[in-house]
Amino acid sequence: MIQPNSQEQTRLFTDTKAKTSSKGKKSTARTKRVSKSRIQDFGIQAPSGVAKNFVLDTNVLLHDPGCLNRFKDNHLCIPADVLAELDKFKGEQSERGANARQVHRKLTEMFASGENVTRGVPTDGGGTIRLVIYDPAFCEKNSQELGQFLRIFPDREQVDHRILAATVLLKEHNSAPVVLVTKDLNMQLKARAVNIECEDYLNDKVDPIEVSSYDMRCVEVDPSELQRFASSGELVLEHPRRKEIVLNQYVLLKAGEKQTMPARLDSEGTFVRLQIPEVLRIPDGHHLKPLNLGQKCLIDALLNPEISLVTCYGQAGTGKTLVAVAAGLHEMFNRRYNGLTVSRPVVSMGDQLGFLPGSLDDKMRPWLQPIYDALDLLMQPNSNQGPRRKQQKKENLGDAASKPYDELIERGIIEIEALCYIRGRSIPNRFFILDEAQQLTPQEAKTVVTRMSRGSKLVLVGDPAQIDNPYVDSRSNGLVFTRNRLKGQAFTAHVTLSRGERSPLAEAGAQLM
Incomplete structure (x- = not known):
């Protein structure tokens, strides 16, 4: 039996192994090129590795459509x-729709100039915007971290997941930071559970001191000076003594420990005395x-014809709604406005009222009951009226109810x-x-x-600490x-x-509970 030459056999084996290895390397390289190309086609890889990648949740876009221009060069x-x-909401006749x-x-306009929306198109701020496609069949084969994520959140049909x-x-295939931006607190918790950096949408959040002080x-x-x-x-x-005080801000002029007087900084940079009547008079009703x-400061602002927007913070029982309604009636009966308009969000502005029975007034009554309570209190016949006046009032009312x-x-x-239903309206000469x-x-x-026309006054009152809308908080609400x-x-x-006047019980509840 002829034995093969050991050197030749070794050479043949080595050549075969080299060819096989070379073929494997080519195949692997080709697979990597295909995978990289597919990754870019899915928008997973950023056009550059320098700037941050911000992933926007649906609620951020619905909250502020202008957010697409607020991320600068990222x-x-x-x-x-x-x-x-988004497609589910576009047909709604509401603010959300x-x-x-x-x-x-906006997205159609931004992507109009791009050949491939997943490769990224330039934005006005110097960054890019792109669509990201999650294809489970491909992505799960080309990701090591995705398997662990799916073990924690296995429901692939849930949009949040x-x-x-x-x-x-995105985090796995990009060296630059990847940040999820969402206003959904539960989504933020889920993101942190799988080590995803996330943050709230911060553009419209005010400084904490503005709602805490x-x-x-x-x-x-x-x-x-106080005497003068x-x-x-x-x-x-x-100017140095009144710096950081804005126009129409109410302050206390203080001389020593006990001498104080309230004042308002007017448009000419002068501190002026409050101009308020002793009482707000409601014809045939109770005075306030x-x-x-x-x-007193609130009434001064509400009765000032030069001020067309008044905002007021106050916890429950401070009288913000009652004072606003009383001032509105006072101004209306003095013919400074054509009428009084009152409203209140129905949890969120987009909710429809058609499921409630009755007219618009009937539908809104449950939500506006505090306003009706104020009207009841202020417009009930005054006990000081004579019998004839009371009888005339009763006859005019007709039905006892x-x-x-x-x-x-x-x-x-x-x-x-x-x-x-306020979109498209123009509201002139109303106390709103x-x-x-x-x-x-x-x-x-x-x-x-932006609905307010000339001659109207808008009064926004509320308590920033009492939020029912899931997509705003004390620092980002309207x-x-x-x-x-x-x-x-x-x-x-x-x-x-800051001081409650409803009752000692209500004040104690607001402070201690």
Whole structure:
């Protein structure tokens, strides 16, 4: 038997192994090239590795359609599942539906110049925007971290999980930081559970001190200056002593420990005395007298014809709604406005009222009951009226169940407004009170503000600490946003009420419970 040459056999084996190895390397390289190309086709890899990658959740786009232009030179990632969610809302005749349509138009405009929407197109801020596609069949084969994620959140059909899965892929295939931006607190917790960096949408959040400090600012003056202010009703201070005080801000001029007087900084840079009547007079009804300094400042702002927007913070029982309604009736009966309009968010502005029975007034009554309570209190016949006047009032009312304000509502002098139908309106010469304004989103608040025509006054009252809307908080709701963005304007004023006047029980409950 002839034995093969050992050297030749070794050479043949080596050549065969080399060919096999070479073929394997080529196959692996080709697979890597294909995978990398597919990854880019799915929008998983950023155009550059320098800037951050921000993944936007659906609620951020619905909250602020303008957010697409607020991330400067970073990379914006829009998961395809977000587009599917937006599509569900675009048909709604509500603020949310309008925002969804606006986002669709903006994305169409931004992607119009791009050949491949998953490779990224430039934004005005110097960054890019791209769509990210999560394809389980491909992505799960080309990801090591995705397997662990799916063991924690196995439901692939849930949209939140698909958005998180896309974020996991982005984090795995990009060296630059990947940040999920969402206003959904549960989504934030899920993201942190799988080690995804996430944050709330911060563009419309105000400084915490703006909603935590309820104390009126004090301005130190000399006793002689305070005496001059008491005599003339005006006081001019040099700029360094009134810096950081905005127009129409209410302050306490303080001389020593006990001598104080409230004042307002007017548009000419002068501190002026409050101009308020002793009581707010309601014809044939009860008069309202301010019970504390905060209510006096609020009445001064509400009765000032130069101020067309008043914002007011106050916890339950401080009288913010009652004082606003009393001032509105006072001004209406003095013919400074054509009527009084009152409204309140129905949890969120987009909710429809058609499922409730009755007319619009009947539908809104459960939500506006605090307003009706204030009208009942203020417009009930005064006990000081004579018997003849009371009898005449009773005859005019007719039905014993009628309320003193029913006729005014029928004549349109007092108007009940549903916010979900306010788009497109122009509201002239009305005293417009919006109660519970902290339930609005900034976009909804903007819609209300831009409805006001010449001669109208808008009053936004609420408690930033009481939030029922799941997509706003004490620092990002429409009430604090409006105050923050418009403060310092000559036509705006803000008042904070801190002292409860409803009852000792209500005050103790608000403070201690």
